[in-house]
Amino acid sequence: MTLSYIDLSPIPYGGNRTSALQDTIETAQFIEDLGFKRIWLAEHHNAANFAGRVPEVVIPIVADRTKHIRVGSGAVLLNHYSPFKVAEVFSTLTELFPGRIDLGIGRATTGPYSDLALQRNRSSRQTTDDSMEQLEELLHWFTDDFPKDHAFSQVKVYRDEAPEFYLLGSSSWSARAAAQLGLAYAFSGFINPSAAYDTTQWYKGTFQPNNKLYGRSRPYLILSISVYAGETDELALRLSAPMQQYMRDLYRKGQINEPLKPEDEAVRLLGNNTSLQRLTDPTNFPKHIIGKASTVARELKEIAKTIGVDEFMIQPMTANHAGKLKSMELLTRALDNV
Numbered sequence: 001m002t003l004s005y006i007d008l009s010p011i012p013y014g015g016n017r018t019s020a021l022q023d024t025i026e027t028a029q030f031i032e033d034l035g036f037k038r039i040w041l042a043e044h045h046n047a048a049n050f051a052g053r054v055p056e057v058v059i060p061i062v063a064d065r066t067k068h069i070r071v072g073s074g075a076v077l078l079n080h081y082s083p084f085k086v087a088e089v090f091s092t093l094t095e096l097f098p099g100r101i102d103l104g105i106g107r108a109t110t111g112p113y114s115d116l117a118l119q120r121n122r123s124s125r126q127t128t129d130d131s132m133e134q135l136e137e138l139l140h141w142f143t144d145d146f147p148k149d150h151a152f153s154q155v156k157v158y159r160d161e162a163p164e165f166y167l168l169g170s171s172s173w174s175a176r177a178a179a180q181l182g183l184a185y186a187f188s189g190f191i192n193p194s195a196a197y198d199t200t201q202w203y204k205g206t207f208q209p210n211n212k213l214y215g216r217s218r219p220y221l222i223l224s225i226s227v228y229a230g231e232t233d234e235l236a237l238r239l240s241a242p243m244q245q246y247m248r249d250l251y252r253k254g255q256i257n258e259p260l261k262p263e264d265e266a267v268r269l270l271g272n273n274t275s276l277q278r279l280t281d282p283t284n285f286p287k288h289i290i291g292k293a294s295t296v297a298r299e300l301k302e303i304a305k306t307i308g309v310d311e312f313m314i315q316p317m318t319a320n321h322a323g324k325l326k327s328m329e330l331l332t333r334a335l336d337n338v
Helices: 017-036 053-065 083-094 112-118 131-143 172-181 193-207 233-253 263-272 293-307 321-337
Strands: 003-007 040-041 068-074 101-106 164-169 183-188 223-231 288-292 310-315
Touching: 003 017, 003 083, 003 321, 017 040, 017 053, 017 263, 017 321, 040 053, 053 068, 053 083, 068 164, 083 131, 083 310, 131 172, 164 172, 164 293, 172 183, 172 193, 183 193, 193 223, 193 293, 223 233, 223 321, 233 263, 233 288, 233 293, 233 321, 288 293, 293 321
Parallel strands: 003 040, 003 310, 040 068, 068 101, 101 164, 164 183, 183 223, 223 288, 223 310
Antiparallel strands: none
């Protein structure tokens, strides 16, 4: 089973943003040794708990400090940027690290005020959805095939190399766009698990092969999923407790920038409300896969077989850096033995 990792660069217990970014580098080195295929770096703005906000800056540092693992964005939020600039940035990254850079493309709001702060033109707030136009423009920059009567046909992204392309999303729009353009697709199962089966099957069933630089001859599906694996169910629950307590307060109080609580405190605050859902239907898996590593490994294999997953992108949200690395090690070993 192919495993990869998406890192939000969470602020560790007793640490700061600098140590969070150092942890990201160490995580990449650690999972490279475990055999993970790639690490993607997230883009989160106005976020007190996560240092991952400019993947294009951190990508070359991580690539330089590792040997062969692929490094990419998870994702560049294209709705906030010039596709031309994104194409130049990722062409340069790929020239620095040939054959190792992924361009993960996404779209998301970061909040009404931070969205406006990201805009170059502050005279009005963008309300139109031009996601497909932005995506197609980005791809045209890499293939240099704007129509001759298009103004951008007079401009070129000069490059030696190109990244691998992935469209990220958690909605039917992203699945349709990836299928229509023949792109590899990463579905955010940790955001919208109940829609994972139908959305990914739509992508695979309507996929149109594309022999252009960015395209694929067959669908390629990455499923991003929240995983906490431990030596026992109890230890896995403990590792996940700060995330569960954080999400509870987020839904109840809207407290997005509250720090992750220490594990003992989170367990106490949750009382008997910690969630340990076992997989009963692979087409409707739990939002978080938590448990003894061997159990988690079996459930991931069931999900992969049922949905047709080519690769899992693992995401544990935790401020316990050592616990996170241990969880990935336990999961990798368990998968080898299932």
